[in-house]
Amino acid sequence: xxxxxxxxxxxxxxxxxAVASISRQGWMSGVVILTMSVSLLILGGIWQLSDDIYGLSxxxxxxxxxxxxxxDGSDAARLSAAIRQFPGVTTTVVITRDEAWTQLQRDMRSExxxxxxxxxNPLPDTIRVKVDGPDQVTPVADRIRQLEGVEDIxxxxxxxxxxxxxxxxxxAAGAIIVGCLLVATLAVTVNTIRxxxxxxxREIEIMQLVGASNxxxxxxxxxxxxxxxxxxxxxxxxxxVSWRTFVIQRLQELFPFVPIEADSLGTxxxxxxxxxxxxxxxxxxxxxxxxxxxxxx
Amino acid sequence: xxxxxQVSKIxxxxxxxVTGANLDVEKGEFVFLVGLSGAGKSTxxxxxxxxxxxxxxxxxxxxxxxxxxxxxxxxxxxxxIGVVFxxxxxxxxxxxxxxxxxxxxxxxxxxxxxxxxxRSALDxxxxxxxxxxxxxxxxxxxxxxxxxxxxxxxxPPLLLxxxxxxxxxxxxxxxxxxxxxxxxxxxxxxxxxxxxxTIVDSMRRRVVALDGGRIVQDIARGGYPVGVG
Numbered sequence: 001x002x003x004x005x006x007x008x009x010x011x012x013x014x015x016x017x018a019v020a021s022i023s024r025q026g027w028m029s030g031v032v033i034l035t036m037s038v039s040l041l042i043l044g045g046i047w048q049l050s051d052d053i054y055g056l057s058x059x060x061x062x063x064x065x066x067x068x069x070x071x072d073g074s075d076a077a078r079l080s081a082a083i084r085q086f087p088g089v090t091t092t093v094v095i096t097r098d099e100a101w102t103q104l105q106r107d108m109r110s111e112x113x114x115x116x117x118x119x120x121n122p123l124p125d126t127i128r129v130k131v132d133g134p135d136q137v138t139p140v141a142d143r144i145r146q147l148e149g150v151e152d153i154x155x156x157x158x159x160x161x162x163x164x165x166x167x168x169x170x171x172a173a174g175a176i177i178v179g180c181l182l183v184a185t186l187a188v189t190v191n192t193i194r195x196x197x198x199x200x201x202r203e204i205e206i207m208q209l210v211g212a213s214n215x216x217x218x219x220x221x222x223x224x225x226x227x228x229x230x231x232x233x234x235x236x237x238x239x240x241v242s243w244r245t246f247v248i249q250r251l252q253e254l255f256p257f258v259p260i261e262a263d264s265l266g267t268x269x270x271x272x273x274x275x276x277x278x279x280x281x282x283x284x285x286x287x288x289x290x291x292x293x294x295x296x297x
Numbered sequence: 298x299x300x301x302x303q304v305s306k307i308x309x310x311x312x313x314x315v316t317g318a319n320l321d322v323e324k325g326e327f328v329f330l331v332g333l334s335g336a337g338k339s340t341x342x343x344x345x346x347x348x349x350x351x352x353x354x355x356x357x358x359x360x361x362x363x364x365x366x367x368x369x370x371x372x373x374x375x376x377x378i379g380v381v382f383x384x385x386x387x388x389x390x391x392x393x394x395x396x397x398x399x400x401x402x403x404x405x406x407x408x409x410x411x412x413x414x415x416r417s418a419l420d421x422x423x424x425x426x427x428x429x430x431x432x433x434x435x436x437x438x439x440x441x442x443x444x445x446x447x448x449x450x451x452x453p454p455l456l457l458x459x460x461x462x463x464x465x466x467x468x469x470x471x472x473x474x475x476x477x478x479x480x481x482x483x484x485x486x487x488x489x490x491x492x493x494x495t496i497v498d499s500m501r502r503r504v505v506a507l508d509g510g511r512i513v514q515d516i517a518r519g520g521y522p523v524g525v526g
Contacts, residue, residue, distance in 0.1 A: 006405035013402045024390050203388055209346070210400040210451065211376030214368060 010216065018223035025196055029228070032192045036232030036278065039185035044240045044274045046181060050174025051270065052247050057167040058133055059258045066141050067154040068127040074149030076125035083129055086143055088136030093128045097121055124151055134163055182277065189285030193225055197289045204293065214294055221286040229282025233275045240274070241267060298324045298455060298486045299345060304354035306340050306510075314340040316510045318354070322488065324454070327481045329497050330490040331521055332507035338490035341507070342457045345488070346378045347371055358455070376404065379448030379485075383460035385440045387432040387447075394419070394428040397446045404451070418446040422476060438469030442476065449480055456480060458489045462496065470496060494521040 022029045068083065070076045080092045095103075101121040131140050137160055144153055197204070207217050244267055299322040306315040315337045322328055330338045343349040344356050347363050355362050363374055387396050398415045406414070419425045422442035432440055441461060448456060458477065462470035474496055481487045491497065497504060498520040506514040506522045514522050 005407070009407060010403075010405040013405070202386055206386060206388065206399065206447075207403050209375060209380055210403055210447075211372040211374075212403040213372045216403070 014219040017220040033231045035192045037235040041236035043181040054170045066129040069151040070125040071151040080127045088132045091130045095126045097123045190288050193285045194289040221290045225282035225286025226279045229278030233278035300357040302355045304351045307352045327487045328503045336507040337510040379453040379456040381448050381458040381461045383463035385444040418450040422446045456487045497521040
């Protein structure tokens with residue numbers, strides 16, 4: 001029982017120490033928090049940008065529809081119902097040959113007189129199919145093609161392939177850049193936290209002398225690193241939110257025909273991810289610094 | 298309490314600090330380690346609290362060969378040893394009370410016990426009224442007394458002092474020695490590395506003399522040996 005109480009008293013001590021040392025170190029803490037904040041800002045900014053451009057390429061891809069032409073004598077409504085059951089399909093709309101004919105005549109009235117040109121309506125029934133995302137277009141199109149009663153299908157295959165290439169490139173490049181920035185952030189954090197470890201080397205020495213275990217010695221620094229990360233993220237958050245708004249606006253200006261939503265959920269998710277990264281990098285940075293110090297001492 | 302068997306220490310730089318040292322210190326003894334700077338006094342003390350490990354031979358503290366202790370077992374040893382340094386090693390941003398209490402808090406001692414023991418340690422070194430001051434506001438002698446209070450607050454059975462009066466004037470040095478004597482009278486084994494001839498001559502305690510890393514004399518109630526510096 002006493003050992004449990006002792007453990008909780010040590011936890012209390014560690015928490016007290018972590019918070020107290022941040023204020024005790026004054027400007028040094030400020031430097032670490034600011035450095036982490038700037039690193040996280042760059043990391044978050046690039047991360048967001050690549051996310052948004054990737055989102056945009058998907059949004060453009062999402063506009064692609066699969067036009068399904070129904071063979072004469074087949075039941076378009078039945079086919080449409082079957083297609084709607086396919087995974088990835090969001091909506092299907094049947095355009096009967098008569099509707100299509102009327103529409104075409106209306107569109108072309110000024111240029112041609114259809115009454116004289118053709119007696120019969122040459123158009124087939126058509127089903128307009130919308131899918132979840134650009135990745136779904138090709139697999140859904142392949143399944144539709146195999147259905148009985150489908151004459152032909154048409155979708156922007158080339159445009160889609162190009163868009164998918166762009167999206168994959170952005171995702172890969174974004175991941176590499178974010179990965180590199182993550183390593184850079186960690187390196188900067190390790191080095192700045194090492195300064196605080198240096199200033200507290202006597203504390204570490206005393207802790208070792210009075211019989212604190214190495215594991216215990218790590219904790220105040222670990223928590224301090226996590227707090228540095230959390231405060232750093234907090235500091236750069238307003239800038240990141242404004243940056244996101246700015247990016248979304250610019251993208252919307254460039255692509256007015258694609259609805260780009262600056263969904264608040266995405267921003268919150270990004271900030272939450274960044275907080276995790278900040279806290280994780282802070283903890284890791286502290287751990288590396290203290291370990292290095294303990295093994296050299 | 299302490300037994301050194303053929304202990305040698307060669308630093309990675311190649312410096313041979315201690316050579317073939319044999320020493321037995323009984324529980325409750327007061328021992329001076331004397332010798333010139335570089336004679337190996339500090340290294341010998343460091344070997345006793347495992348700040349350094351012996352290159353050969355064995356160091357036994359309370360029957361345990363401390364050279365064989367794992368890193369995880371080291372804290373248990375350290376909790377049984379108090380260490381006092383020439384340069385005090387106080388935490389400058391903490392008050393006198395916090396400096397002493399720190400040693401107990403780290404070990405998870407209860408708040409009431411921390412208060413009680415810290416106060417009585419500060420009483421012993423006559424610094425109770427200085428509790429709220431920072432180390433920088435104290436004289437050298439007072440700082441050394443804080444260091445002493447911190448070393449004994451956990452009531453260790455062994456106290457190692459490395460040149461505790463090295464930076465102090467003669468009067469203050471005597472204050473520290475009187476304190477060490479009092480602590481020793483409470484049953485704590487005390488080892489003091491020093492080259493303060495006057496003190497060693499006056500106190501007539503056991504004197505172990507080192508020269509060039511070797512123990513050259515061990516006198517039960519001696520003075521500062523002639524020719525050792």
